[in-house]
Amino acid sequence: QPVVTQSSSASASLGSSVKLTCTLSSGHSTYIIAWHQQQPGKAPRYLMKVEGSGSYNKGSGVPDRFSGSSSGSDRYLTISNLQFEDEADYYCETWDSTTRVFGGGTKLTVL
């Protein structure tokens, strides 16, 4: 089954950009992933799906500041013009016909 790996933490300054990475395990480099944002004390929120081609499909109401991309086994979430409300945990998710898995999450701090 697939495994997705994320860095545990990231930080960036208010108004800058940050790129978060989700890495797919060997043999699963073509898999689609999804990004979810979880603000403190809240439920996760779906942000987007990112394909191996680099195309991405955002959920309703997700700001234009959020975008996705891909390179090999890596799937990225880029947040531009960082705002304090972007400080959150970000999880990637992938799936196959029998299972669904989440990465360990990246805690993003906005400085």
Add this chain to the structure above:
Amino acid sequence: QVQLQESGPGLVKPSGTLSLSCAVSGGSISSTSWWSWVRQPPGKGLEWIGEISHSGSTSYNPSLKSRVTISADKSKNQFSLRLTSVTAADTAVYFCARAVGGSIDYWGQGTLVTVSS
């Protein structure tokens, strides 16, 4: 817009059975979707528990499979989770969610279940 709402006891005794329901509004559980349960222990990450399809097929996390049952009640437009032989390690916020086109796209607000005597 699809909305999901979890309900059930917030406290379960060790060795007992955890039972939760998820009421779906703004959409039908008979539509082409998978209906999932995900949990999050305090201070930790997300763990997929399992899911049921619109046609009644189920998939479970292998680490929990022996203790988990997910079922659906189309007449009430809701689906349920049953987890047996619980221990303190099952203390978590439990989320229900919808998956369409592969990924989860809607989440419930979550409900905290504590396992304690």
